[in-house]
Amino acid sequence: MIVLGPIIFGFLLGLVVGSRIRNDAEVNIGLTSGAIVLLFIVSIIIAWKLGNFPYYNDFPVATGFISAFIGLVIGKLIFGRSKNTN
Amino acid sequence: MSNDGSTVLKLLALPISIILICLGVNTILGGHITPGGGFQGGAMISAGVILSLFVYGFDKNPIDFSPSFVSAVESFGALFYVFLGLVGLVFAGSFLYNVGGDFFGIVPPMIKAIFHYPDPTNAGIIPYLNMTVGLKVMVGLTAVAIAFSQFKTFEEEQEEGDDE
Numbered sequence A: 001m002i003v004l005g006p007i008i009f010g011f012l013l014g015l016v017v018g019s020r021i022r023n024d025a026e027v028n029i030g031l032t033s034g035a036i037v038l039l040f041i042v043s044i045i046i047a048w049k050l051g052n053f054p055y056y057n058d059f060p061v062a063t064g065f066i067s068a069f070i071g072l073v074i075g076k077l078i079f080g081r082s083k084n085t086n
Numbered sequence B: 001m002s003n004d005g006s007t008v009l010k011l012l013a014l015p016i017s018i019i020l021i022c023l024g025v026n027t028i029l030g031g032h033i034t035p036g037g038g039f040q041g042g043a044m045i046s047a048g049v050i051l052s053l054f055v056y057g058f059d060k061n062p063i064d065f066s067p068s069f070v071s072a073v074e075s076f077g078a079l080f081y082v083f084l085g086l087v088g089l090v091f092a093g094s095f096l097y098n099v100g101g102d103f104f105g106i107v108p109p110m111i112k113a114i115f116h117y118p119d120p121t122n123a124g125i126i127p128y129l130n131m132t133v134g135l136k137v138m139v140g141l142t143a144v145a146i147a148f149s150q151f152k153t154f155e156e157e158q159e160e161g162d163d164e
Helices: A004-018 A033-050 A063-079 B007-029 B038-056 B067-092 B109-114 B126-163
Strands: none
Touching (some): A004 B126, A033 A063, A033 B007, A063 B007, B007 B126, B038 B126, B067 B126
């Protein structure tokens, strides 16, 4: 049985932080789509080395870690602001 | 705090920050069964943001926590913690009673189902409490770092204002 807790709430927490990643030309950080794919592969390796929590027998990887990364990237893509208005 | 850091540092700081943030979220989510929890995970997320702040500088920081965001997230964390406590007070008679776990069987099944964290350990509201604390600590520690990084600029602006 898939444990939904870390998947859902990891995604939400990642989304909250990802929504604050700036996405404009002034901040030239080079987080391109290729870099995101590379980071995703790295995050899968880290999650595999971390392993899942005790008593969570659904996946051999840390699902909270991967869902946080996915939430972060989706938050950046959807809510990534162009300028700090506050 | 300057923007004259090395290229390698600027190239690697954001990916490391992102990995640190994900690790912090993982620590928050495992707080009820593994070492760690809300404070530790929040501090790890904050460390990721502060790393980015120190390498890129305040003006060009890609992970930009604005004052309104800090205020909103910190308020949400505190209010949701109190809300979870009040739910226990209303339905079980004790503040912060674990209505999701309900070890004494005194909470209505519907309330128990709402606040039950979906995992095999029957943790109830403990992961939610970890998340609220994690959100508070994340923005709180970052706000402290931002404030410390801006004191000198603020003083210089104040002195220029006094001279004029």
